[in-house]
Every structure is written in structure tokens, then in C-alpha cells.
Amino acid sequence: MTYFKKAEWVLERLGEDGIVIVDTRYALNDSEAGRRVYAESHIPGAYYLDLSHDLSGPKRPDGQGGRHPLPEPKELAAVLGRIGIGKNTTVVAYDDQGGAMASRLRWLLKWIGHDGQVFLLEGGFAGWQAAGHPVSTETPAPAEGVSFEPEVRNELLVTQAEVKERIGRKGTVLIDSREAPRYRGEVEPLDPAAGHIPGAINRFWNEGKRADGTWKSPEEQAERFAGLSRDDEIIVYCGSGVTATPNVFALEEAGFRNVKLYAGSWSDWSSRPENPVATSEE
Missing domain, CATH: 3.40.250.10 (Rhodanese-like domain)
Structure with a gap:
């Protein structure tokens, strides 16, 4: 089974129930850069998750745990629920960092007990744009009625x-x-x-x-x-x-x-x- 999907596959499924698209663009030298470029342009319907605030926990003053400690599972689960990700939701993640940030989300989903399929967008957002596919500046509303009960692995x-x-x-x-x-x-x-x-x-x-x-x-x-x-x-x-x-x-x-x-x-x-x-x- 492949864990990568081409832009055309994602395009055909925009707005489809049971699929959540997540923008994870992030620059290590500018922690707000990803949020800025998301506001300027993103795949229609995509939510934004930030490496520093959503996909990591707070750093300790002594450096223990590293620069991007794992988030607390219940807090991560609450974030996932707010963007419509339940235990079996299909997720498509993308970035413009070669897939590194999207892979972080994919790994966190596996760690926290997500059982649905998770795909990375081949070529990232740059590939999506190069193909001439539609983009949006609209931030989707928080999902309603979706909860995620973590089962940490x-x-x-x-x-x-x-x-x-x-x-x-x-x-x-x-x-x-x-x-x-x-x-x-x-x-x-x-x-x-x-x-x-x-x-x-x-x-x-x-x-x-x-x-x-x-x-x-x-x-x-x-x-x-x-x-x-x-x-x-x-x-x-x-x-x-x-x-x-x-x-x-x-x-x-x-x-x-x-x-x-x-x-x-x-x-x-x-x-x-x-x-x-x-x-x-x-």
C-alpha cells in the first residue's frame, strides 16, 4: 500500500465526507511563517496545524525532551477533534518541507491510536500550485461532534x-x-x-x-x-x-x-x- 497520493487524487475528493486535509507548512527559522503562508493560500478546506503549537509540547528550560517534545496526548486529541479527525478519519497531510512536517503528523496519529488511512500529498503545496489546482484563503470552521479518544502506543x-x-x-x-x-x-x-x-x-x-x-x-x-x-x-x-x-x-x-x-x-x-x-x- 502506498502512503502518498498525487494532487489529482486529492482534487477529486475535495469536500468529501470522511476526509480531512491538513496543512503543516513550517519554517524552523521562523515559527510563524507557516501560519502566514497558510493564510495567504492553501488547499480549499484544509486546516492548519503548527509544529510548535499543535504538533509539539512545550519545551523544558533544561532542554530535556528536545526542541520539539511530543505533545500531551489529550491535548493533541482535542486538537484533532476540532479539525474533524476521529479514530477512523482519512487524513491527507502536506507541507512544503519535503514531507517532513506532514510525516510528523502522520507519526503522531499512529502514536495516539488513529486507525484510519493517512496519506502525504506527493509534491506538497508547491506541486499543487504548479498543477494549477484551486487554492483558498478561507479558514474552515471548527468541526462539530467529532471527538478523539487517545490510545497511546x-x-x-x-x-x-x-x-x-x-x-x-x-x-x-x-x-x-x-x-x-x-x-x-x-x-x-x-x-x-x-x-x-x-x-x-x-x-x-x-x-x-x-x-x-x-x-x-x-x-x-x-x-x-x-x-x-x-x-x-x-x-x-x-x-x-x-x-x-x-x-x-x-x-x-x-x-x-x-x-x-x-x-x-x-x-x-x-x-x-x-x-x-x-x-x-x-
């Missing part, structure tokens, strides 16, 4: 302490989803220390797409993770638990079934100076 997660326990353990593989220079510790624009968790291998999340921006097939994703055993426990992280999520789904598409997210990721790990840091190649 914490087996999809690992904590910082659990990552420490697993370093060097046979049968566990750590995957760092950031760009190679950050993985190697050559640059670190956001977090307290440069480098990666010892033993982690590097698989940049954006390499899950082809040169034209479309997502790779399950077979192509499997090639990215060649050499890993499908019996392994795979722990995926990035800078703050956002861009790791496309890799989580790429691994699942490739047939890996024991895939977990370290949600705090490098921003959580590097907040503790005593945590070990590596800068060598995998």
Missing part, C-alpha cells in the same frame, strides 16, 4: 535512558537521519554539541526521495537500508524528532517491523553534557 518510542542501554547491543541499530555534516560533527547550527550517538549509522531522510522529489518505492527504500536485518530493532532519530519520521515510514515500507522513534533525538541527547558523542564515520 508508547511501544513506538524509546527514551534517552533506553537509547543509552542499547548502545553497542547486538540486534539494535541506531539510525541518524540528519545530513552527513551534522552527523559527522562538522557543523551544528541548533544543538549544544556536534556529532552523533556512538554506534549510529547515517541515512539522511531526504534520500528517501528521487531527484524529482517523488518518494522512492519500497524496493528502493530497502536498498537504502541494505545490510540491516529485518529481525533487528531499529531506532531512528534526527535533530528534534521531526525529520526522523520519514525514515521511520521508509523503513516500514521496506519491510522492517521493529522500528522505533527516539522522539527527543539529538537535541535531547546533547542537552546532557555527560552523554557520549561520536564524530567519526559509521
